[in-house]
Amino acid sequence: MGAHRVEALEEAGRRVFAVRTNALAALPTLPRRAPMMRRCPTHDVNAESSTSIGADAYFDESWRVLRIERCEPAGSAAGRVGPSGAARGFEARQLTTRTFYPDGDPAAWEYAKFCVRSSVFTLVTAPRRSLAEIQPRPAQVVDHLFELHLDLSTAAAVALRETLSASHPLRRLLTPFLHQTITVNDRAHDLLVAERSMVSRTLAFTGEGLQLAWDAAPSLVCAAAMQPGGAAAELSGASPFERLMHIVDRERYLEARRAGGVDTPYERQAGRLYRVFKAYVEASLRAVYPTAASLAADAEMTGFAEGLLRSLSTTAPLVAQPGAGSAGGTHEVVAVRGLPPPQLAELCTCLIATVCDRVTAGHEQAGHLAVYAKDVRFCAWRWPVGEARGNKQSAITQAILTSFTFMPMPKLLAAPGSEDDWSHLFGGVAGEEGLRASYADFQRELRALADDFDAYNAAAPTRPFPDGWGLWTNHPALLEVSVNL
Numbered sequence: 001m002g003a004h005r006v007e008a009l010e011e012a013g014r015r016v017f018a019v020r021t022n023a024l025a026a027l028p029t030l031p032r033r034a035p036m037m038r039r040c041p042t043h044d045v046n047a048e049s050s051t052s053i054g055a056d057a058y059f060d061e062s063w064r065v066l067r068i069e070r071c072e073p074a075g076s077a078a079g080r081v082g083p084s085g086a087a088r089g090f091e092a093r094q095l096t097t098r099t100f101y102p103d104g105d106p107a108a109w110e111y112a113k114f115c116v117r118s119s120v121f122t123l124v125t126a127p128r129r130s131l132a133e134i135q136p137r138p139a140q141v142v143d144h145l146f147e148l149h150l151d152l153s154t155a156a157a158v159a160l161r162e163t164l165s166a167s168h169p170l171r172r173l174l175t176p177f178l179h180q181t182i183t184v185n186d187r188a189h190d191l192l193v194a195e196r197s198m199v200s201r202t203l204a205f206t207g208e209g210l211q212l213a214w215d216a217a218p219s220l221v222c223a224a225a226m227q228p229g230g231a232a233a234e235l236s237g238a239s240p241f242e243r244l245m246h247i248v249d250r251e252r253y254l255e256a257r258r259a260g261g262v263d264t265p266y267e268r269q270a271g272r273l274y275r276v277f278k279a280y281v282e283a284s285l286r287a288v289y290p291t292a293a294s295l296a297a298d299a300e301m302t303g304f305a306e307g308l309l310r311s312l313s314t315t316a317p318l319v320a321q322p323g324a325g326s327a328g329g330t331h332e333v334v335a336v337r338g339l340p341p342p343q344l345a346e347l348c349t350c351l352i353a354t355v356c357d358r359v360t361a362g363h364e365q366a367g368h369l370a371v372y373a374k375d376v377r378f379c380a381w382r383w384p385v386g387e388a389r390g391n392k393q394s395a396i397t398q399a400i401l402t403s404f405t406f407m408p409m410p411k412l413l414a415a416p417g418s419e420d421d422w423s424h425l426f427g428g429v430a431g432e433e434g435l436r437a438s439y440a441d442f443q444r445e446l447r448a449l450a451d452d453f454d455a456y457n458a459a460a461p462t463r464p465f466p467d468g469w470g471l472w473t474n475h476p477a478l479l480e481v482s483v484n485l
């Protein structure tokens with residue numbers, strides 16, 4: 001669940017890898033004896049939670065754990081001090097750092113590993129010690145609930161319905177990938193996100209802490225690193241269009257990570273799957289638009305791209321908003337409709353491919369967590385101080401939250417003529433023959449990729465550490481076609 005959060009760093013002249021969550025330590029968590037519990041029965045289940053969330057795990061080049069650093073509130077659970085966080089509306093915690101080593105006390109090491117797993121499970125941010133300094137890093141709640149449900153899939157569904165007529169080829173192409181998305185996201189809001197719903201009852205954060213996490217969400221998604229001022233140093237000096245392309249083109253995004261030192265089997269498989277999506281979109285658009293100029297001349301297509309880019313939290317700061325002209329804020333922005341046709345066609349292709357990729361493989365990676373959630377001895381959304389397991393209240397609320405999820409969706413990989421085959425959508429639309437052909441090619445490519453990934457998994461026992469495991473989160477045969485709850 002943390003593969004997409006791996007960072008490459010330099011320490012004393014050598015390469016190390018890290019998965020970091022310590023910035024969460026700044027978020028207020030429920031005290032052991034919450035005053036509210038005495039008058040509000042709904043807070044009883046939270047009364048045992050007083051630990052902070054967050055732990056940074058560091059690995060050497062061969063992926064052996066070097067150490068775990070854990071930021072914890074100084075002193076007792078009442079060690080929250082102000083007013084340094086007052087500007088953000090909360091009292092900042094004074095934190096101290098404990099470092100754990102694999103050859104140290106065995107019980108302490110087990111506790112540190114549990115904290116890492118549980119903190120990644122909750123959400124992952126940057127290694128800074130203050131919430132005000134949070135840098136763009138993904139988060140479980142952010143990656144899944146915010147980025148995939150509330151931001152990307154919602155914005156795509158809205159843009160599709162507002163800009164594309166019922167028979168538009170792009171609307172037909174995207175229909176499977178947004179299947180039931182409005183219903184799913186409505187349920188996600190009511191069951192998980194709303195105040196006093198399951199997330200607020202299950203996580204360790206106070207209402208204030210959770211609100212701070214939601215407020216910070218737009219700056220915490222992975223792709224925010226590509227924005228002006230983001231963490232992607234290799235993009236210093238890049239034009240707004242180049243930055244925009246690093247957000248909407250997963251191939252560029254993954255290449256930037258590879259250039260930064262993150263080149264893992266997970267990332268390589270993610271890149272292969274994205275290229276299949278991109279080839280499908282390219283072939284489909286070619287079937288409808290013989291030239292880039294003809295695509296640029298389609299007001300519905302450009303309206304969709306512009307509407308979606310203006311809505312997404314990661315791309316909105318880089319795209320000209322209505323009435324804002326060609327420049328906005330502290331940096332130049334992209335006027336989508338003013339782009340030369342070849343650039344506009346490339347932008348549309350990558351944007352559509354990324355929507356397909358994120359709602360399938362992105363959701364599998366960040367959203368399918370039941371296997372982790374089912375045992376609070378492995379990881380928990382909250383746990384008592386010093387205990388390497390969640391308590392029975394955590395187990396109950398974790399199980400209840402999980403029981404709200406896993407609404408079944410059609411499979412991405414579809415045998416021709418099966419109930420998962422969406423090729424009928426192309427009947428009667430412009431470019432029908434080409435669209436049907438590209439869909440058939442797409443399915444063949446997915447099948448071939450699934451076979452390759454099966455072979456990779458079958459050979460896992462023959463590979464030495466750290467590659468002796470299978471990978472499934474990008475496996476086409478396991479992916480569902482749209483986000484589910």
Ligand SMILES: [Fe+2]
Pocket residue numbers: 144149363367483484485
């Ligand atoms: Fe989901």
